[in-house]
Amino acid sequence: MSKPRVGVFVCHCGSNIGSIVDVPAVAAFATGLDNVVYAQEHKYMCSDPGQEMIRDAIKEHQLNRVVVASCSPLMHEPTFRKTCDEAGLNGYLFQMANLREQVSWVTEDKAAATEKAKVVVRAAVQRVADHTELHTTTKPCTPATLVIGGGVAGIEAALQLASSDTKVHLVEREPSIGGAMAKFDKTFPTLDCAACILTPKMVQAYTHPNITVHAYSEVVDLSGYVGNFQAKIHHKASYVNNEKCTGCGACLQKCPVKRVPHEWEQNLMNRRAIYTPFAQAVPNKPVIDAQHCTMLLKGKCGICAKVCEAGAIEYDQAPEGTYETIDIGNVIVATGMKTFDPTPMKALGYGRIPDVYTALEFERMCHASGPTEGHVVKKTNGVLTHGGAAPKAVALVHCVGSRDKNYNEHCSRVCCMYSLKYAHLIKEHVPGCEVYDFYIDMRCAGKGYEEFYNRLLREDVRFIRGKVAEVNNWAIYPEEEGRLVVRVEDTLVGTTRRIPVDMVVLATGLEPAEGAKALAQTLHMSCSNDGFYLERHPKLAPVSTATEGIFVAGCCQSPKDIPDSVAQGAAAAAQAIAMIKRGTVEIEPTTAHVLEELCSGCQICIPLCPYDAISRDEERRLAVIEPAKCKGCGTCVGACPSSALQQWGFDDKQIYAEIDGILANA
Amino acid sequence: MTSYAYYPGCSAKATGASYEESLMAVARVLGIELEEIDDWNCCGATAYFSVREKLAMAISARNLALAETQGKDIVAPCSACYLGLAKANKYLKEFPETREIVCGALKAAGLEYNGTVEVKHAVEIFVQEPMLSQVKAAVKHPLTGLRVAGYVGCQMVRPYGFDDAEYPVALDTITTALGATPVPYPMAARCCGGSQIMTNEEVALRMSKNVLLAAEKAGADCIITTCPLCHMNLDMFQAKVNAHFGTNFSIPVLYFTQLMGMAFEASGLGIEKNLVGPSAGLAAHM
Amino acid sequence: MAEKLKIGIYWAASCGGCEIGILEIGDKLLDLIEVADLVFCPCILDFKYDDVRAMPDGYIDVCLFNGGIRNSENQEIAELLREKSKVMVAYGSCASEGGIPALGNLFSTDDLLKRAYTTETTDNPVGIIPGPGHSVEEGELHLPTVHDRVRRLSDVIDVDYFMPGCPPTEIQTWAVIQAVASGNLPPKGSKVGVGDKSVCDECDRERRGVKIKKFFRPHEIIAEDGWCLLEQGILCLGSATRSGCEARCIDANMPCRGCYGAAGESKDQGAAMLSAVGSMLAADSIEKAEEIVKSMVDPAGTTYRFGMAESMLVRHFPERGQG
Amino acid sequence: MASFEPRIVAFLCNWCSYTGADLAGTSRKKYNANVVAIRVMCSGRVDPEFVFRAFEKGADGVLICGCHPGDCHYIDGNHKTAGRYPMVRNMLEQFGIDPKRFRLEWVSASEGDRYAQVVNETIETVRALGPLEWPKRLNESDTASPA
């Protein structure tokens, strides 16, 4: 290729770079570097005028290489590649120097920052001289999307996709879709019934011709690449043939094993060994719990089979279940959250004092089909029945396991609002009941939320600003006898108080769902420090991930309320649809390739490739790389002992040039 | 046989004498060697720590240094001493600047400490296996039917310590091992007023009262303690509590080692030195 | 008939094996005598340096120079022979890559001399360590200065051709002589009688994709025939070594020791070997890797057995080299 | 040797460590300016030749950062890096380069603080070791003049 003519464009990024790095000095320095024929600065290189400047310079000075020294390549590399292409210069004859995220923002001393900036620019200039033209390849995109998680976010995403005629595989590990929202009684701030608004969506999703619901199933592997993923789905053994089952429910009535703790009901009541988690379950197909079914355990019973007219019971299903591999173009992860288990916070008495409840337990208590048929009552001899005595006073304790460095540092965002909801529900269910709401800060950011708070203030709820220090059940003063005592500082008054109540509801915070980390590893996604999934950009790409073609929605990304989860579900769907409607995906050209005249077929590389992209051509005794399979990690290139493997865009020469550029005057 | 560097603490040589006597008696039975640290000094205790932080660490560290020469872990029966020594030990490891000053001070006194010593509370050495089984085995006279409120107070479990900071179980474990019955005792880890007894007597007495009240409600025949200061507040000042609040508690307060001694039928437990006389329930076993 | 070809053969820091290598051409020697005269070869015939100094420049047609540059004498004669020779061939691994003597580059000259002259294997009661200008009762001895490091011939003079190998095979040797005789020479600077690929290209052992759990030195294990030695934990340098030897050592069930130097475009034989073998460990953590690597004795000595003078870290011209 | 400013070359994998380094920036964590990063797609791309090259060209220290084991965007590229690491350290030691000048650390995309901390630690370690000046050492050390 003709002698490099490099143009260097240094960005002030307003004051982000300019206030620390002496941009003119850097530009001047660049002018003096080998191969540099033009260097210029600009306030905002990514702005239209900025890009225009680059395009003009390319033409005017016949530049055949471009270096933009601005922000991180992860931010604007695509932007400037496009700029070059528009000026007729191949976008890969371009290199970015990261002066913002890795120089100006992290360096205190201005002189040091400017010096480092020069070094970074010099490295980029030396590197770009060795760049070669590259071209992205396009691959067809499989017109189907995998949605992992059948909560409200996943359902919304699935429905949006389906309505655009995209095939959807909706995978839910529980026997029914619906997720957390299906457990809720009312929803804040409108107080409309969760089931009433969710159930239709669940049914719609299940019956939609474009949606295949894989309930009681989990994604165990994902291979392939954007546009052409293969997902392996594990269907757990339910011992019920869903094709045959009519959902008549006869088996549910007749099963003699009645004392199985009902997880879905927060173990506040029992279920049978064959069960559906709740009445409106979708699909309405029971599953048999192999840990408790006497037929499966001891080979005795078989009643459900007897009563099943459809003959849908199959005790002989393989216990390990079945596996299915599906082709999809992209993936939406909507695996939701779990609520904090307050047992370790001994001071709050959960697990020790019967009438201390978690938020979800209380949610079920309020629910008409819950353990108390919707009555707010105390336990009788440790058991919850609708016949129990109503409390005279209830304490709502905010920030349990949230905003607490001993457990979770983050704010769970929804606890304030659902606590207000509970306050209202208690007043509604138990007229005259005192409600104490203990909060640190009342966080009501959302449409109609503050209004809801104001409404509750009028409903005579006793709001006390102070984190509950302790809940105990031993009296010191007569009025405390036989009741629970909440110890707290009323911080607005500045005095400590002992407040007797009959029931305590802990506003337990939100945590990443069970197995979130494992799934992240299966899908090669990252988690942030709080364990929730890491989005590509907190502001600009909130539902994308670092992995092309994998999107996130709902609480798996961070705690959210229902409207936000639904919005994200739709947003993720929009991105998935966009990709599928385009019909093709662009594959980065930065793959590994073989220099055949040097390759001796030693096969060091072959077992290193996690994607089986490398094979051996037996008669030519050479390694051969399948570009479509190669994801461009370069591990094989790093390993090749005779430098017979190279990676487009990251070959030895280019990286040597970068090293030398950094150390030029060492 | 297990062997420790024994750190008595100041009270053990005076008001807490019977704690030391009973501890030694029990240790003899179980074949635990407690070799008193030669020329030990005050642990720094709460009062000292509160007004001379680094200095307290330094003089506390002198004991650690002495124990290190014995090449043994320290056992401290007094919760305040336990915390004083443990805190010094912890901060020396965690905070370089503290380490610098303290080690400098030790050097000035011709001593050095390399952080190899572990600090254990007397309770700790009995509740951990295999010793717990040996305790069970050593019981000659099971204290069947005796209802015991196990009181550990604060500094054995907070801010460090080996037992739960809110609802500790170690003493109940021992009580059960002796054949007696631990009563549910919510005040087990609440403050007795300890260090306040002289400066803010009224406050301290109120705290002691609550501790005693809960024991009475739980129908305890006796309270067992793990610290001379707690013992002083609950036993010696029980009369003062009664006088002050018009209550009439008469709950015997024993060192947990005295209770163990009873079950072992060991002698020289100094039980007679406790001011509050034995309750009916307790007398039945004496 | 045309004038006979004038051949010069010299040994610098080397073992004499290369001369034997030349004899390996066997009865071709007779053909050689037909066309060539040996005008300088201290190993076989009695020459004085002055005889060489007396020669006119370019008098020697081809000089087969073996051995690396260890001391001032090696360098002086190298420079002298460069003047007197039309074609200068770095003959053998020592001249082209530093060879075995260059392993000394990992140590200081003092350590080397002490080791050579004072350890138990040397009978040296007074502990004399010879140096330039050493006086004995007969008078002053003038000995060459030992350099701090062995360098390649090409590091001190301009070399026309390289012929790696310890020693080079008779085929290579004969090929070069013929080339010079017939006058159709390959482009200057080329490595003659070798391939571009690695020894694996000439090796037929089977790769099974087995990861390495432990390293063995050749005497610690009897290698399974027909199976890649590297996968058996024997540090065979074949994959990082230039081809051309027909994998002779490996055919004898011994690992390749790397005498042809780095393969392909690789800049550094040792580093290249590490990158390959490091990627083959049965380890998913630094800790596990460290455990396995414990059994790898003397990595530098093993992976640079012949290539030390070529390695990046002890190469002579740090500022040169591809960038 | 009062104000020796070491030069550190850092190889960062694109998905975890380079992103983590960017996060350090967006959250304005300050760290020493003597480190310059080279972005590779995976730490597995880092050929030991790069490390040697950096020292040969005058680096005082070399840092490699990759995803935590199990988090690798390419499944297990970082395992290969882990495998090469101890070998390279041993080798450097044989060449008389203190292995403490060469460090491998796992830094995830969310560990901006950790990246800043790792960089500062590395620089302090290397600063304590003093300048390496490999090119200088090679040039000086020889008596003979090359042709």
Add this chain to the structure above:
Amino acid sequence: MKPDFLEEIYEIPGGENIKDCIQCGTCSGSCPAAPNMEHTPRQIIAMIRAGMRDEALASNTMWMCASCYMCQSRCPSQIKITDIMYALKRVALAEGKAQPKASYMAQVFVDNINTYGRNDERMLIFNYYLKTNPGKFLSYAPIGMSMISKGLLSMGAPERIKNIDQIRKIVAYVEKDGTA
């Protein structure tokens, strides 16, 4: 010259955590002595951060602290509250702002240790009440007598540890260091 108040607090090991306080009141709610404090522990932290130096130092709060560490073990921001109380005592003493009665005890205790190496409870009680309230001393007579009768109070003279000089050297070293 006095160090800045907050600096004084930051200086204690882990003291900087005071910056993390979210004013939730867990500390006060957990404190058995809070009802008797002029300001709750949470308020004291707020006052410190508001720079209300004199008010904070004049408060009885830290002198009421029974060192039960309940606040510290529950604090959601992992603030070493008890240590902060101690720091307040130190500053208050150093600047003579401490409530006299309260501060005597600690002072007596310290002198006690520095002279004998150990704490002789009799000297403690005696000296303390001598300084504060001699009359009160008599109220201890009954307890005192019963203790003597039980042999829990010896009548011997207080004794020093053998190497009291080591204590003196340690004290000297740390005090000159000025960070005691």
